[in-house]
Amino acid sequence: MDFRHFFDSKKISFIAIFAVLTTFSVVQAADTPTVNSAAIDSHGAHGEGEFQPTDVIMEHISDAHDWHLWGHSSIPLPVILYTDKGFEFFLSSQFHHGEHDYRGKHYTYRLVDKKKIQVVNAAGQIDEEASKKIWDFSITKNVASMFLSVFLLLLIFTSVAKAYKKREGKAPKGLQSFLEPIILFVRDDIARPNIGHKYARFMPLLLTIFFFIWINNLMGLIPIFPGAANVTGNIAVTFVLAFIVLIVVNVNGNKYYWKHILLPDVPWWLYPIMIPVELVGVISRPFALMIRLFANITAGHIIILSLISLIFVFKSLAIAPVSLAFVLFMNVLELLVAALQAFIFTLLTALFIGMAVEEHH
Amino acid sequence: MVGSIAALGAGLAVIGAGIGIGQVGGKAMEGIARQPEAASKIQTAMIIAAALIEGAALFAIVVALMGNNPS
Numbered sequence: 444m445d446f447r448h449f450f451d452s453k454k455i456s457f458i459a460i461f462a463v464l465t466t467f468s469v470v471q472a473a474d475t476p477t478v479n480s481a482a483i484d485s486h487g488a489h490g491e492g493e494f495q496p497t498d499v500i501m502e503h504i505s506d507a508h509d510w511h512l513w514g515h516s517s518i519p520l521p522v523i524l525y526t527d528k529g530f531e532f533f534l535s536s537q538f539h540h541g542e543h544d545y546r547g548k549h550y551t552y553r554l555v556d557k558k559k560i561q562v563v564n565a566a567g568q569i570d571e572e573a574s575k576k577i578w579d580f581s582i583t584k585n586v587a588s589m590f591l592s593v594f595l596l597l598l599i600f601t602s603v604a605k606a607y608k609k610r611e612g613k614a615p616k617g618l619q620s621f622l623e624p625i626i627l628f629v630r631d632d633i634a635r636p637n638i639g640h641k642y643a644r645f646m647p648l649l650l651t652i653f654f655f656i657w658i659n660n661l662m663g664l665i666p667i668f669p670g671a672a673n674v675t676g677n678i679a680v681t682f683v684l685a686f687i688v689l690i691v692v693n694v695n696g697n698k699y700y701w702k703h704i705l706l707p708d709v710p711w712w713l714y715p716i717m718i719p720v721e722l723v724g725v726i727s728r729p730f731a732l733m734i735r736l737f738a739n740i741t742a743g744h745i746i747i748l749s750l751i752s753l754i755f756v757f758k759s760l761a762i763a764p765v766s767l768a769f770v771l772f773m774n775v776l777e778l779l780v781a782a783l784q785a786f787i788f789t790l791l792t793a794l795f796i797g798m799a800v801e802e803h804h
Numbered sequence: 805m806v807g808s809i810a811a812l813g814a815g816l817a818v819i820g821a822g823i824g825i826g827q828v829g830g831k832a833m834e835g836i837a838r839q840p841e842a843a844s845k846i847q848t849a850m851i852i853a854a855a856l857i858e859g860a861a862l863f864a865i866v867v868a869l870m871g872n873n874p875s
Contacts, residue, residue, distance in 0.1 A: 632848070731859040738862035787855045794852070 496752035504673045504744045507557060507584045508535040512668055515540075520587055524560065525578040526550060535581070550577075585680070588672030592658045600654075629653055629789060637793040641800055645793070648691060652684065653789040660740060660781030664774065675784075676740035678733065685733035688792050693725065696799040728795055732788060739784050743777045810871035813864060821861030828853045 510518040519536035528549040537545040538554040545552045550562045550573060560581075562573035582590075599618065606619050615623050634642040634649055659674040674680055704721040707714075750769045754762055832850035836843045 632844075636848070731856075731863075734862055734866060735855065735859045738866050739858075742862075742865065783851075787851065790848075790852065791855065 814868035817864030
C-alpha cells in the first residue's frame, strides 16, 4: 500500500477519457468499411456467386484456425491436437484454408467448415468415431488475440508500476496520468460503495476483470490484423470470467450470506420454495453476467457487419455512403459499449461480492 | 419460416426491454431533476437496473439467434 498517497491526488474527469477514446475511434472507424468490405468482396467473389450475409457475418464473429489479414492472405496459427495416440503439432497453413487434408503422425485430418478438425480415414471419408477422440487445444485466433492483449496489459501495467516506484511523491506523467483516474474510478465508484471497508482484498480481481474485458472489447473493434478477433463475444471466454466470479463470491460468502440462502427468514413451510429459488439465484447471477457480455459484444459486431453487408445485398454504390455513415456511428457507439460493458461486469461483480461479505445489519 | 418467427421473438424481447429501460431512464431523470446533488448515486442505480433489464432481453435475443441458426 505504498501507492496510497498517489491514489489521493487530483482526480481527472472520466469524461476526458471518453473524449480521448472518441478521438481514436474516428480514425479507427474511418478505415473499417474499406478493410471489411474488401474481405467480404473476396469471399463473395470466389463463393457460390450469390452473396450470403449470414455466412459472412457468422464467419467474422466466430473463432478460426488462422488470422485473416486481407484477400487470401492470413497468418497461420499452430494446431495442437490431443489424440488417443499422443499429441500432434502442425501449422494451420497445412490445410490450405480447408482445401487440403493434412497427413499427421497418427491420423489424417481435415478442416470442416473452417472450424472443426476431423479425422479422415483411408477412403477419404470423415471418421466420426475417431473424430470424437481428438481434443483440439489449438492456438486459435481468439487464443492468439488473448495472448496479445495479456501481453499488452503486462507491458502497460509493469511500465506504469515502475513509473510509480521511480517518480514517488511526484505528479503522474504520461501513461500514468491516463490510467490513474480509471483505477481510482474502479476503486472509488465501483469497489468501495458496493463492497464496503473490505474492498482492498478484491481490488486486484476487479481491476483485472475491468481492464481485461475493456482491452479485449477494444481489440475486437479494430477491423484489421492486431484486432478483429471476437474474444469477449465468445461464450467460452465470458463463461470462464463468470465462473471466476461465481467461485470468488461463494468462497468469500460469510455466514449471513449462507444463512440467507439456506435458512431465510420465512415460515418453515416456505423453505421448499425459498431454498431452490435462492440456489437458482446463486447460479443465475454469474450466468446473466456471462450472457450479458457475450450478447452485447456479439450483437455489436453483428450490427456493424450487417450494415456493411447492405452494400453487397443491394449491389449498389449509392447505398455505400449511407451504410458507411451508419457503420461510423455504430463503431463510435461500440466504443462506448466496450467501456460500459467492462464497467457493468466489474460493477455487478463488486455488487455480488458486497452481498456475500456484508455483515448483518 | 423458423427464421422469421425467431426474428419476431427478438422484436418482442426488444419491446419489453425498451419499455423497461425507458421507465428506468425516465424516472432517473425525474429523480435527478428533483435532487441534482444525488445525480451520481441515481446514475449508478440506474445503470445497474438498466443492465439487469437488458440481461433479461438478451436472454431472449440469444434464444432467438439460436432459433435462427439451428446447428
